[in-house]
Amino acid sequence: MNTPRNSAVAAATAILQRDLLLAFRKPGEWLQPLAFFVLVAVLFPLAVTPEMALFRQLAPAALWVSLLLASLLALEFLFREDARDGTLEQYVLSGQPFTALLLAKTATHWLLTGLPLSLVGPVAAISLGAPLAAVPGIFLALLLGSVTLSLLGSIGAGLTLGVRRGGALLSLLVLPITVPVLVFGAKATVMLIAGDGAADALYLLAAMSVLALTLAPLAAAAAVRISLE
Amino acid sequence: MNWVWLHRFGSPPYFYRFAGRWAPWLLGIAVVLLLVGLYGGLVVAPVDYYQSDVYRIIFVHVPASYLALMTYVWMAIAAAVGLIWRIKVAHAVAAACAPAGASFTAVSLATGMIWGHPTWGTYWAWDPRLVSQLFVLFFFLGYIGLRGAIEDRDRADRSSAVLAIVGIVNVPIVHYSVYWWNSLHQLPTLMRSGGPKMPMSMAWPLLVMLGAYTFYFFAIMLMRARAEVLRRERGGAWLREVLATPEARP
Numbered sequence: 001m002n003t004p005r006n007s008a009v010a011a012a013t014a015i016l017q018r019d020l021l022l023a024f025r026k027p028g029e030w031l032q033p034l035a036f037f038v039l040v041a042v043l044f045p046l047a048v049t050p051e052m053a054l055f056r057q058l059a060p061a062a063l064w065v066s067l068l069l070a071s072l073l074a075l076e077f078l079f080r081e082d083a084r085d086g087t088l089e090q091y092v093l094s095g096q097p098f099t100a101l102l103l104a105k106t107a108t109h110w111l112l113t114g115l116p117l118s119l120v121g122p123v124a125a126i127s128l129g130a131p132l133a134a135v136p137g138i139f140l141a142l143l144l145g146s147v148t149l150s151l152l153g154s155i156g157a158g159l160t161l162g163v164r165r166g167g168a169l170l171s172l173l174v175l176p177i178t179v180p181v182l183v184f185g186a187k188a189t190v191m192l193i194a195g196d197g198a199a200d201a202l203y204l205l206a207a208m209s210v211l212a213l214t215l216a217p218l219a220a221a222a223a224v225r226i227s228l229e
Numbered sequence: 230m231n232w233v234w235l236h237r238f239g240s241p242p243y244f245y246r247f248a249g250r251w252a253p254w255l256l257g258i259a260v261v262l263l264l265v266g267l268y269g270g271l272v273v274a275p276v277d278y279y280q281s282d283v284y285r286i287i288f289v290h291v292p293a294s295y296l297a298l299m300t301y302v303w304m305a306i307a308a309a310v311g312l313i314w315r316i317k318v319a320h321a322v323a324a325a326c327a328p329a330g331a332s333f334t335a336v337s338l339a340t341g342m343i344w345g346h347p348t349w350g351t352y353w354a355w356d357p358r359l360v361s362q363l364f365v366l367f368f369f370l371g372y373i374g375l376r377g378a379i380e381d382r383d384r385a386d387r388s389s390a391v392l393a394i395v396g397i398v399n400v401p402i403v404h405y406s407v408y409w410w411n412s413l414h415q416l417p418t419l420m421r422s423g424g425p426k427m428p429m430s431m432a433w434p435l436l437v438m439l440g441a442y443t444f445y446f447f448a449i450m451l452m453r454a455r456a457e458v459l460r461r462e463r464g465g466a467w468l469r470e471v472l473a474t475p476e477a478r479p
Contacts, residue, residue, distance in 0.1 A: 155395055159388050164377045172371045173392060176364040203290070219395050224388040 012094045012104035019108040029077070030112040037070035037117050041124040052129045059128035060189035063121055064182050067142060071149040072174060074113045076167050078105060078157040079224060088228055099221040106154040106220065114146030125189070134192040141198070144205040145185040151209070151216035152177050158223030180208060239316045241458050242381075242467045249356055262441035269434030283347045288434055290340040292442035293333050297365060298400055300330035300446060304372075305397045308390035318454070320386035321461065323393060324376060325453030327436035330337035331369035339360060357406040358414035365403060366395045384459070 018080070023030050044062035047053050082088045091101045121142040122135040130138065156174035160166035188201035237243045270288035277284040303328035311319035341359065342352040353359065372389055379385035406414075426436075462468050 155391070159375060159392055160378070163375075166378065169371070169374050169378055172367065172374055176367045176371065177395065179360075179364055180402070219391060223391045225386060226384060226391065228386065 006153060008096050011094065012100045014110055015091075015101055018103050019105060020111065022113050022151040030074070030116070033074045033113045034116050034120060036073055037066045038120060038124065038221050039116050040066040040069055041128075045128060056129035057109040057191055059125050059130055060156070060186040063125055063138070063142070063189060064145070064186045066124075067117055067121065067146060067185075068149065068175070068178060068182060070117055071113055071146060071153060072171050074109060075153040075157045076160075076170055076173070078109050078154060079161050083161050083224075083228065088224065092225065098225065099217045100222060102154065103159075103217045106217065107215050109154070110147060110150040114143070114150050118142035118146055121159055125193070130189075130193045131195065133195070134189075135209060137192040137198055137202070138189055141185050141188040141192070141202060141205060144202065146179045147209040148205070148212045149176065149178055151212040152181075153219075154220040155216055155223055158220045158227060161224060161227035181205070184208070239314075239318055241318055241462050241465070242471065244318045244321075245455055245458050245468075247456050248451040248458075252451040252455065255444050255451065259441050259444035259448055262444060265436035266434050269437060274431045274434055275428070280348055283309050283344065286340055286344045286439070287431075288438045290337060290344055291435060292439045293340060294337040294362065295439060296442045296446055297330060297334040297337050297362070298403060299443070300326050300333055301365060301400055302397070303450075304330060305393045308393035312387055312390040312394070317386070317461065318458065320390065321457035322450065322454045323390065323452050324386075324457055327369055327373050327376070328453070329371065329449055331366060333442075333446070334362065334366040334369060338366065356414055358403070361399070361403040361406050363452075365399055368399060370443065372396070419443050 041062045044058055044066075048054055048058065078127040079088060082091075092098055094101075116137055119205075122130075122138045125134065125138050126132065153174050156170050159173060160170045163169060184201045184204045188205065191198040191201065256362070267290060268455055272286070276282055304323050307319045307323040307326065310316055311323060338359070341362075345354065346352050372392055375392055376385050376389045379388055459468070
């Protein structure tokens with residue numbers, strides 16, 4: 001016999017497993033943002049005069065702007081398929097806390113974009129002249145930043161659900177609220193590349209991800225509910 | 230306490246008449262204050278020692294910046310009231326705030342740039358205060374965009390309300406950006422603890438201009454919200470009655 005709390009966790013886990021399984025059957029979907037991220041990061045050095053010192057200055061901007069754009073790219077499809085075939089309505093009717101079920105979907109988005117991008121990000125940073133010692137810090141910054149991006153993005157994805165050609169609108173809604181992540185993520189990366197400690201910027205990134213984790217799922221659930229009615 | 234006076238505003242006919250009655254008065258007060266404030270600011274106020282006459286743009290810039298944020302807060306409150314108690318008039322008010330707020334933000338940015346060129350030597354600096362204000366503008370545009378993109382009006386109301394509430398996180402960031410980061414932008418000189426840090430001859434025209442902008446905002450907000458109610462309630466029986474009496478026509 002499951003208590004209600006356990007059944008909510010079980011339901012969320014089941015959704016997570018299902019979404020991950022679906023994604024692995026269609027690798028194109030989660031490989032695309034990754035390829036997009038690498039491409040955008042590569043375009044930055046091509047667009048300036050080839051000097052290592054300049055690349056090193058450019059690395060934080062290239063890294064975080066690419067992360068932001070790649071994360072946005074996958075967001076548009078976060079709830080779309082499940083809204084179209086009625087799965088989300090079944091979630092609402094299931095009697096389980098809707099917020100927890102959507103959080104599982106957002107976690108899938110992060111596992112399929114945020115996590116791989118955080119792993120590839122440091123490689124891109126090294127190619128742009130970041131020292132090896134900066135790798136763990138950059139990985140941590142990208143990890144914390146991408147959690148916040150996925151959570152904030154889920155609000156925008158919920159709001160633009162069912163809006164025709166919602167992609168451009170989604171970026172207009174999501175980008176302004178993700179600015180603090182960009183600012184402090186880039187600040188942490190700048191300090192790490194320079195060889196300084198980036199503890200305070202990392203703490204702020206961590207604080208933002210915790211704040212987003214507590215509040216964003218509620219707003220996302222409210223947004224999706226409104227879109228489904 | 231008796232809350233009937235407040236609940237009445239939820240009724241479209243009552244709000245329609247109320248807005249029609251008060252908007253012209255508020256607009257009149259705004260115009261009078263504007264003339265007094267401009268005279269005080271451009272003629273009476275003394276020339277600044279450091280900035281000479283250039284500083285006079287403050288009388289347009291500061292009220293616009295202040296109103297940009299105030300409009301946002303007002304819009305978010307109206308949206309929250311509409312979302313929580315499902316009051317349609319509140320959604321109409323929120324919808325009416327967005328274009329006004331976007332305009333105030335644009336005026337604030339434009340006058341700031343015009344002021345920045347002679348005093349800072351540049352139109353635009355990548356400064357927290359300026360950038361965060363720019364993002365307030367994008368937020369208003371996003372709100373208007375979301376509202377326009379959703380065809381079902383009830384859904385548009387409630388989705389944009391969620392967005393407005395989420396966006397309220399921006400307000401403290403803009404307000405405190407000059408304290409938190411080392412900024413090129415100066416600290417507030419009027420609304421600070423310990424009274425205004427400027428001579429009274431400069432402070433009173435600024436306060437009058439602030440009043441003028443505030444009255445102007447409420448006047449156009451009521452007008453827009455009234456038009457919004459008119460559009461939403463078209464075909465309603467009460468509207469036909471109201472429009473049949475000549476003195477109540479818009």
